[in-house]
Amino acid sequence: FNKLPHYATHQLGVAGAVLDVNAGKVLVVQDQNKTTNVWKFPGGLSEPGEDIGNTAIREVFEETGIKAEFKSLLCIRQQHRHPGAFGKSDMYIICRLKPSSFNISFCQQECLRCEWMDLAELAKAKDTTPITANVARLLLYGYKEGFDKIDLTMREFPAIYTGLFYKLYHKELPEDYRNITDV
Amino acid sequence: FNKLPHYATHQLGVAGAVLDVNAGKVLVVQDQNKTTNVWKFPGGLSEPGEDIGNTAIREVFEETGIKAEFKSLLCIRQQHRHPGAFGKSDMYIICRLKPSSFNISFCQQECLRCEWMDLAELAKAKDTTPITANVARLLLYGYKEGFDKIDLTMREFPAIYTGLFYKLYHKELPEDYRNITDV
Numbered sequence: 001f002n003k004l005p006h007y008a009t010h011q012l013g014v015a016g017a018v019l020d021v022n023a024g025k026v027l028v029v030q031d032q033n034k035t036t037n038v039w040k041f042p043g044g045l046s047e048p049g050e051d052i053g054n055t056a057i058r059e060v061f062e063e064t065g066i067k068a069e070f071k072s073l074l075c076i077r078q079q080h081r082h083p084g085a086f087g088k089s090d091m092y093i094i095c096r097l098k099p100s101s102f103n104i105s106f107c108q109q110e111c112l113r114c115e116w117m118d119l120a121e122l123a124k125a126k127d128t129t130p131i132t133a134n135v136a137r138l139l140l141y142g143y144k145e146g147f148d149k150i151d152l153t154m155r156e157f158p159a160i161y162t163g164l165f166y167k168l169y170h171k172e173l174p175e176d177y178r179n180i181t182d183v
Numbered sequence: 184f185n186k187l188p189h190y191a192t193h194q195l196g197v198a199g200a201v202l203d204v205n206a207g208k209v210l211v212v213q214d215q216n217k218t219t220n221v222w223k224f225p226g227g228l229s230e231p232g233e234d235i236g237n238t239a240i241r242e243v244f245e246e247t248g249i250k251a252e253f254k255s256l257l258c259i260r261q262q263h264r265h266p267g268a269f270g271k272s273d274m275y276i277i278c279r280l281k282p283s284s285f286n287i288s289f290c291q292q293e294c295l296r297c298e299w300m301d302l303a304e305l306a307k308a309k310d311t312t313p314i315t316a317n318v319a320r321l322l323l324y325g326y327k328e329g330f331d332k333i334d335l336t337m338r339e340f341p342a343i344y345t346g347l348f349y350k351l352y353h354k355e356l357p358e359d360y361r362n363i364t365d366v
Contacts (some may be wrong), residue, residue, distance in 0.1 A: 007191075007194065007271070008190075008191035008192055008193055008194050008271040008272075009191055009193075009194060009195060009229060009230075009231050010191055010192075010193045010194070010195050010229075010274065011190065011191050011192060011193070012192060012193050012272075012274070046192060046193075047192075048192050048271075048272070049263045049264070049272065051261065051263075052261055073259065074353060075335075075351055075352060075353035076256065076259060076276075076335070076351070076352045076353070077349050077350065077351045077352070078234065078235055078349065078350050078352075079342065079347065079349035079350075080232045080234075080347075081232070081347065088190070088191040088231075089191075089195075089231070089232065091193065091195070091274060093259075120363075123360075123363050124363050130340045130341060131340060131351060134338070134340070134351065134353075134356075135353075137356055137360045137361065137363055138353055138354065138356055138360075140360060140363070141356060141357065141360045149354065150353070150354045152258075152259070152335070155317070157313045157314060157317070158313060159262065164262065164263075164264065166260050166261065166262035167260065167261050167262075168258055168259070168260045168314060168317065169258060169259045169260070169261075170257060170258035170259070170317075170318075170321055170333070171321065171332065171333050171354070173317075173320055173321055173324060174324065177306075177320045177321075177323060177324045178320065180303075180306050180307050180320055180323070
Protein backbone atom coordinates (compact mmCIF):
# COMPACT_ATOMS: atom_id res chain seq x y z
CA PHE A 1 0.00 0.00 0.00
CA ASN A 2 1.30 3.38 -1.06
CA LYS A 3 0.42 6.28 1.23
CA LEU A 4 1.52 8.80 -1.41
CA PRO A 5 0.58 11.37 -2.73
CA HIS A 6 1.18 13.52 0.34
CA TYR A 7 0.81 16.83 -1.47
CA ALA A 8 -1.88 19.32 -2.26
CA THR A 9 -4.06 18.20 -5.16
CA HIS A 10 -6.87 20.76 -4.97
CA GLN A 11 -7.37 24.47 -5.21
CA LEU A 12 -10.32 25.78 -3.23
CA GLY A 13 -12.76 28.36 -4.53
CA VAL A 14 -15.50 29.79 -2.35
CA ALA A 15 -18.51 31.89 -3.30
CA GLY A 16 -20.99 33.72 -1.10
CA ALA A 17 -24.74 33.59 -1.67
CA VAL A 18 -25.66 36.73 0.25
CA LEU A 19 -29.39 36.60 0.93
CA ASP A 20 -31.33 39.57 2.24
CA VAL A 21 -34.23 37.69 3.83
CA ASN A 22 -36.31 40.84 4.38
CA ALA A 23 -36.32 41.78 0.70
CA GLY A 24 -36.08 38.21 -0.66
CA LYS A 25 -33.11 39.33 -2.76
CA VAL A 26 -29.71 37.79 -3.37
CA LEU A 27 -26.45 39.46 -4.43
CA VAL A 28 -25.28 38.51 -7.94
CA VAL A 29 -22.52 39.65 -10.29
CA GLN A 30 -21.53 39.34 -13.92
CA ASP A 31 -17.81 38.89 -14.60
CA GLN A 32 -15.87 41.30 -16.79
CA ASN A 33 -14.33 39.96 -20.01
CA LYS A 34 -16.50 36.90 -20.59
CA THR A 35 -17.99 35.94 -23.94
CA THR A 36 -21.38 35.30 -22.32
CA ASN A 37 -22.78 37.48 -19.56
CA VAL A 38 -24.19 35.24 -16.85
CA TRP A 39 -25.27 36.03 -13.31
CA LYS A 40 -23.35 34.27 -10.56
CA PHE A 41 -22.48 34.58 -6.89
CA PRO A 42 -19.36 36.62 -6.07
CA GLY A 43 -16.42 34.47 -5.02
CA GLY A 44 -12.84 33.47 -5.65
CA LEU A 45 -9.88 31.40 -4.58
CA SER A 46 -9.06 30.71 -0.97
CA GLU A 47 -5.78 32.08 0.36
CA PRO A 48 -3.39 29.76 2.21
CA GLY A 49 -4.61 29.17 5.77
CA GLU A 50 -7.91 30.94 5.23
CA ASP A 51 -11.17 29.47 6.55
CA ILE A 52 -13.94 28.73 4.05
CA GLY A 53 -16.37 31.28 5.51
CA ASN A 54 -13.70 33.98 5.58
CA THR A 55 -12.89 33.46 1.91
CA ALA A 56 -16.56 33.96 1.06
CA ILE A 57 -16.79 37.12 3.20
CA ARG A 58 -13.55 38.56 1.78
CA GLU A 59 -14.40 37.84 -1.86
CA VAL A 60 -17.93 39.23 -1.53
CA PHE A 61 -16.55 42.43 -0.02
CA GLU A 62 -13.75 42.80 -2.59
CA GLU A 63 -16.09 42.29 -5.54
CA THR A 64 -19.25 44.05 -4.39
CA GLY A 65 -18.45 46.25 -1.36
CA ILE A 66 -21.11 44.39 0.64
CA LYS A 67 -20.26 43.32 4.20
CA ALA A 68 -21.69 40.00 5.27
CA GLU A 69 -21.43 37.31 7.91
CA PHE A 70 -21.14 33.54 7.57
CA LYS A 71 -24.30 31.49 8.14
CA SER A 72 -23.73 28.06 6.61
CA LEU A 73 -22.22 25.97 3.88
CA LEU A 74 -24.65 25.08 1.06
CA CYS A 75 -22.86 22.90 -1.47
CA ILE A 76 -19.57 21.41 -2.59
CA ARG A 77 -18.44 20.90 -6.16
CA GLN A 78 -15.49 18.81 -7.27
CA GLN A 79 -14.12 19.26 -10.75
CA HIS A 80 -11.04 17.68 -12.30
CA ARG A 81 -8.82 19.14 -15.02
CA HIS A 82 -10.18 22.61 -14.23
CA PRO A 83 -8.87 25.03 -16.88
CA GLY A 84 -7.69 27.60 -14.30
CA ALA A 85 -6.09 25.04 -12.00
CA PHE A 86 -3.02 23.96 -14.00
CA GLY A 87 -4.02 20.32 -14.14
CA LYS A 88 -5.00 20.18 -10.49
CA SER A 89 -8.53 19.57 -9.27
CA ASP A 90 -10.86 22.25 -8.14
CA MET A 91 -13.07 22.21 -5.06
CA TYR A 92 -15.70 24.90 -5.03
CA ILE A 93 -17.94 25.68 -2.08
CA ILE A 94 -20.90 28.04 -1.86
CA CYS A 95 -21.73 29.55 1.53
CA ARG A 96 -24.89 31.24 2.68
CA LEU A 97 -24.09 34.71 4.02
CA LYS A 98 -26.22 37.31 5.77
CA PRO A 99 -25.66 40.91 4.64
CA SER A 100 -24.78 43.57 7.19
CA SER A 101 -24.58 46.34 4.58
CA PHE A 102 -26.67 46.91 1.46
CA ASN A 103 -25.15 49.60 -0.73
CA ILE A 104 -23.33 48.03 -3.66
CA SER A 105 -19.98 49.47 -4.69
CA PHE A 106 -18.61 46.88 -7.06
CA CYS A 107 -15.09 46.31 -8.36
CA GLN A 108 -15.04 47.55 -11.96
CA GLN A 109 -12.00 45.46 -12.86
CA GLU A 110 -13.72 42.21 -11.91
CA CYS A 111 -17.41 42.87 -12.41
CA LEU A 112 -19.43 44.13 -15.34
CA ARG A 113 -22.63 44.30 -13.28
CA CYS A 114 -23.69 43.69 -9.70
CA GLU A 115 -27.18 43.79 -8.23
CA TRP A 116 -29.59 42.54 -5.63
CA MET A 117 -31.79 40.15 -7.61
CA ASP A 118 -35.11 38.69 -6.58
CA LEU A 119 -34.33 35.13 -5.44
CA ALA A 120 -37.31 33.58 -7.25
CA GLU A 121 -36.21 35.36 -10.42
CA LEU A 122 -32.66 33.98 -10.18
CA ALA A 123 -34.05 30.47 -9.55
CA LYS A 124 -35.70 30.49 -12.97
CA ALA A 125 -33.24 32.73 -14.82
CA LYS A 126 -31.77 31.62 -18.15
CA ASP A 127 -28.75 33.94 -18.12
CA THR A 128 -26.98 32.15 -15.29
CA THR A 129 -24.76 29.10 -14.75
CA PRO A 130 -26.31 25.69 -13.97
CA ILE A 131 -24.75 25.72 -10.47
CA THR A 132 -26.05 29.23 -9.71
CA ALA A 133 -29.59 28.37 -10.81
CA ASN A 134 -29.45 25.17 -8.78
CA VAL A 135 -28.21 26.90 -5.64
CA ALA A 136 -30.82 29.64 -6.13
CA ARG A 137 -33.48 26.90 -6.05
CA LEU A 138 -31.89 25.42 -2.96
CA LEU A 139 -31.87 28.86 -1.31
CA LEU A 140 -35.50 29.41 -2.29
CA TYR A 141 -36.40 26.06 -0.70
CA GLY A 142 -34.62 27.10 2.51
CA TYR A 143 -36.10 30.60 2.41
CA LYS A 144 -39.63 29.24 2.13
CA GLU A 145 -39.42 26.12 4.29
CA GLY A 146 -36.62 26.86 6.75
CA PHE A 147 -32.87 27.14 6.34
CA ASP A 148 -32.38 24.03 8.50
CA LYS A 149 -33.53 22.14 5.35
CA ILE A 150 -30.47 23.21 3.38
CA ASP A 151 -27.76 24.38 5.77
CA LEU A 152 -24.57 22.63 6.77
CA THR A 153 -23.69 24.31 10.02
CA MET A 154 -20.22 24.66 11.49
CA ARG A 155 -18.82 23.17 14.69
CA GLU A 156 -15.30 23.46 15.97
CA PHE A 157 -13.43 20.43 17.33
CA PRO A 158 -10.04 19.79 18.89
CA ALA A 159 -7.66 17.82 16.70
CA ILE A 160 -6.71 14.76 18.71
CA TYR A 161 -2.91 14.67 18.29
CA THR A 162 -1.92 18.26 17.57
CA GLY A 163 -3.78 20.51 19.98
CA LEU A 164 -5.06 22.50 16.98
CA PHE A 165 -8.72 23.05 16.17
CA TYR A 166 -10.62 22.27 13.03
CA LYS A 167 -13.99 23.20 11.63
CA LEU A 168 -16.52 20.55 10.73
CA TYR A 169 -19.56 21.24 8.53
CA HIS A 170 -22.61 18.99 8.37
CA LYS A 171 -26.37 18.99 8.79
CA GLU A 172 -27.39 20.27 12.19
CA LEU A 173 -27.71 17.47 14.72
CA PRO A 174 -30.72 17.66 17.07
CA GLU A 175 -29.83 18.30 20.71
CA ASP A 176 -30.84 14.81 21.87
CA TYR A 177 -28.38 13.21 19.43
CA ARG A 178 -25.57 15.63 20.23
CA ASN A 179 -25.04 14.50 23.79
CA ILE A 180 -25.86 10.86 23.51
CA THR A 181 -25.53 8.59 26.51
CA ASP A 182 -28.02 5.93 25.54
CA VAL A 183 -30.42 5.86 22.57
CA PHE B 184 -7.19 42.93 -6.74
CA ASN B 185 -4.87 39.98 -6.89
CA LYS B 186 -6.30 36.83 -8.44
CA LEU B 187 -3.38 34.76 -7.14
CA PRO B 188 -2.80 32.19 -5.70
CA HIS B 189 -3.68 30.00 -8.68
CA TYR B 190 -2.23 26.84 -7.23
CA ALA B 191 -3.36 23.91 -5.14
CA THR B 192 -3.57 24.76 -1.46
CA HIS B 193 -5.37 21.68 -0.12
CA GLN B 194 -4.87 17.99 0.13
CA LEU B 195 -8.08 15.99 0.17
CA GLY B 196 -8.70 13.06 2.50
CA VAL B 197 -11.84 10.95 2.27
CA ALA B 198 -13.21 8.36 4.68
CA GLY B 199 -16.08 5.92 4.25
CA ALA B 200 -18.70 5.34 6.93
CA VAL B 201 -19.92 1.94 5.72
CA LEU B 202 -23.26 1.28 7.38
CA ASP B 203 -24.95 -2.09 7.28
CA VAL B 204 -28.54 -0.95 7.83
CA ASN B 205 -29.84 -4.48 8.41
CA ALA B 206 -27.49 -5.16 11.31
CA GLY B 207 -27.22 -1.52 12.50
CA LYS B 208 -23.44 -1.88 12.36
CA VAL B 209 -20.74 0.35 10.96
CA LEU B 210 -17.23 -0.53 9.78
CA VAL B 211 -14.43 0.85 11.97
CA VAL B 212 -10.66 0.44 12.15
CA GLN B 213 -7.80 1.20 14.52
CA ASP B 214 -4.59 2.44 12.89
CA GLN B 215 -1.30 0.64 13.37
CA ASN B 216 1.52 2.45 15.15
CA LYS B 217 -0.43 5.03 17.07
CA THR B 218 0.18 5.91 20.71
CA THR B 219 -3.56 5.75 21.45
CA ASN B 220 -5.85 3.16 19.93
CA VAL B 221 -8.99 4.88 18.72
CA TRP B 222 -11.76 3.64 16.45
CA LYS B 223 -12.24 5.57 13.23
CA PHE B 224 -13.66 5.18 9.75
CA PRO B 225 -11.29 3.77 7.11
CA GLY B 226 -10.04 6.38 4.65
CA GLY B 227 -7.06 8.11 3.13
CA LEU B 228 -5.81 10.67 0.65
CA SER B 229 -7.44 11.25 -2.70
CA GLU B 230 -5.38 10.48 -5.79
CA PRO B 231 -5.08 13.12 -8.53
CA GLY B 232 -8.25 13.20 -10.65
CA GLU B 233 -10.15 10.84 -8.36
CA ASP B 234 -13.77 11.55 -7.42
CA ILE B 235 -14.61 11.88 -3.72
CA GLY B 236 -16.84 8.80 -3.63
CA ASN B 237 -14.27 6.69 -5.45
CA THR B 238 -11.57 7.61 -2.93
CA ALA B 239 -13.84 6.44 -0.12
CA ILE B 240 -14.64 3.17 -1.91
CA ARG B 241 -10.97 2.50 -2.77
CA GLU B 242 -9.65 3.29 0.70
CA VAL B 243 -12.33 1.20 2.43
CA PHE B 244 -11.49 -1.75 0.20
CA GLU B 245 -7.71 -1.38 0.59
CA GLU B 246 -7.88 -1.15 4.37
CA THR B 247 -10.69 -3.59 5.18
CA GLY B 248 -11.41 -5.79 2.15
CA ILE B 249 -15.04 -4.62 2.22
CA LYS B 250 -16.70 -3.67 -1.07
CA ALA B 251 -19.12 -0.78 -0.89
CA GLU B 252 -21.02 1.73 -2.98
CA PHE B 253 -21.34 5.49 -2.62
CA LYS B 254 -24.56 6.82 -1.09
CA SER B 255 -23.91 10.39 0.03
CA LEU B 256 -21.54 12.93 1.49
CA LEU B 257 -21.95 13.50 5.25
CA CYS B 258 -19.51 16.16 6.38
CA ILE B 259 -16.57 18.34 5.42
CA ARG B 260 -13.70 19.32 7.66
CA GLN B 261 -11.15 22.01 6.94
CA GLN B 262 -7.92 22.09 8.90
CA HIS B 263 -4.91 24.35 8.45
CA ARG B 264 -1.28 23.53 9.24
CA HIS B 265 -2.11 19.82 9.16
CA PRO B 266 0.96 17.89 10.34
CA GLY B 267 0.87 15.45 7.41
CA ALA B 268 0.25 18.13 4.80
CA PHE B 269 3.61 19.94 4.65
CA GLY B 270 2.19 23.32 5.60
CA LYS B 271 -0.76 22.99 3.25
CA SER B 272 -4.35 22.80 4.40
CA ASP B 273 -6.32 19.62 4.68
CA MET B 274 -9.86 19.05 3.51
CA TYR B 275 -11.40 15.88 4.86
CA ILE B 276 -14.75 14.47 3.77
CA ILE B 277 -16.71 11.54 5.18
CA CYS B 278 -19.05 9.67 2.83
CA ARG B 279 -21.86 7.31 3.67
CA LEU B 280 -21.33 3.99 1.89
CA LYS B 281 -23.51 0.90 1.56
CA PRO B 282 -21.66 -2.41 1.91
CA SER B 283 -21.95 -5.02 -0.83
CA SER B 284 -19.68 -7.51 0.97
CA PHE B 285 -19.38 -8.25 4.68
CA ASN B 286 -16.33 -10.44 5.37
CA ILE B 287 -13.52 -8.35 6.75
CA SER B 288 -9.99 -9.01 5.51
CA PHE B 289 -8.04 -6.03 6.77
CA CYS B 290 -4.64 -4.69 5.79
CA GLN B 291 -2.23 -5.65 8.59
CA GLN B 292 0.26 -2.92 7.64
CA GLU B 293 -2.29 -0.17 8.11
CA CYS B 294 -4.76 -1.53 10.63
CA LEU B 295 -4.37 -2.96 14.11
CA ARG B 296 -8.04 -3.92 14.34
CA CYS B 297 -11.10 -3.77 12.11
CA GLU B 298 -14.68 -4.69 12.98
CA TRP B 299 -18.36 -4.11 12.38
CA MET B 300 -19.38 -2.09 15.44
CA ASP B 301 -22.89 -1.40 16.66
CA LEU B 302 -23.67 2.15 15.52
CA ALA B 303 -25.25 3.20 18.84
CA GLU B 304 -22.15 1.89 20.62
CA LEU B 305 -19.80 3.96 18.42
CA ALA B 306 -21.98 7.04 18.96
CA LYS B 307 -21.23 6.94 22.70
CA ALA B 308 -17.77 5.36 22.58
CA LYS B 309 -14.89 6.97 24.47
CA ASP B 310 -12.08 5.30 22.50
CA THR B 311 -12.72 7.21 19.31
CA THR B 312 -11.92 10.61 17.78
CA PRO B 313 -14.29 13.58 18.26
CA ILE B 314 -15.11 13.62 14.54
CA THR B 315 -15.86 9.87 14.46
CA ALA B 316 -18.18 10.10 17.49
CA ASN B 317 -19.90 13.11 15.98
CA VAL B 318 -20.43 11.44 12.61
CA ALA B 319 -21.63 8.28 14.37
CA ARG B 320 -24.31 10.42 16.06
CA LEU B 321 -25.19 11.98 12.72
CA LEU B 322 -25.44 8.50 11.15
CA LEU B 323 -27.59 7.30 14.05
CA TYR B 324 -29.91 10.28 13.51
CA GLY B 325 -30.21 9.40 9.82
CA TYR B 326 -30.59 5.69 10.53
CA LYS B 327 -33.48 6.33 12.93
CA GLU B 328 -35.21 9.27 11.27
CA GLY B 329 -34.33 8.96 7.59
CA PHE B 330 -31.08 9.47 5.70
CA ASP B 331 -32.60 12.46 3.88
CA LYS B 332 -32.05 14.28 7.20
CA ILE B 333 -28.25 13.99 6.93
CA ASP B 334 -27.31 13.22 3.31
CA LEU B 335 -25.75 15.52 0.76
CA THR B 336 -26.64 13.84 -2.50
CA MET B 337 -24.73 14.09 -5.75
CA ARG B 338 -25.82 15.63 -9.05
CA GLU B 339 -23.77 15.96 -12.19
CA PHE B 340 -23.71 19.21 -14.17
CA PRO B 341 -22.11 20.39 -17.38
CA ALA B 342 -19.34 22.95 -16.90
CA ILE B 343 -20.40 26.01 -18.86
CA TYR B 344 -17.20 26.87 -20.76
CA THR B 345 -15.28 23.62 -20.99
CA GLY B 346 -17.70 20.88 -22.00
CA LEU B 347 -16.54 18.88 -18.97
CA PHE B 348 -18.80 17.68 -16.18
CA TYR B 349 -18.61 18.26 -12.49
CA LYS B 350 -20.23 16.76 -9.44
CA LEU B 351 -22.22 18.91 -7.06
CA TYR B 352 -23.16 17.77 -3.53
CA HIS B 353 -25.91 19.38 -1.46
CA LYS B 354 -29.09 18.59 0.43
CA GLU B 355 -31.64 16.90 -1.79
CA LEU B 356 -33.93 19.41 -3.45
CA PRO B 357 -37.65 18.46 -3.58
CA GLU B 358 -38.95 17.79 -7.10
CA ASP B 359 -41.13 20.92 -7.19
CA TYR B 360 -38.09 23.12 -6.57
CA ARG B 361 -35.87 21.27 -9.02
CA ASN B 362 -37.78 22.26 -12.14
CA ILE B 363 -38.99 25.68 -11.18
CA THR B 364 -40.94 27.76 -13.65
CA ASP B 365 -42.85 29.95 -11.25
CA VAL B 366 -42.97 29.76 -7.45
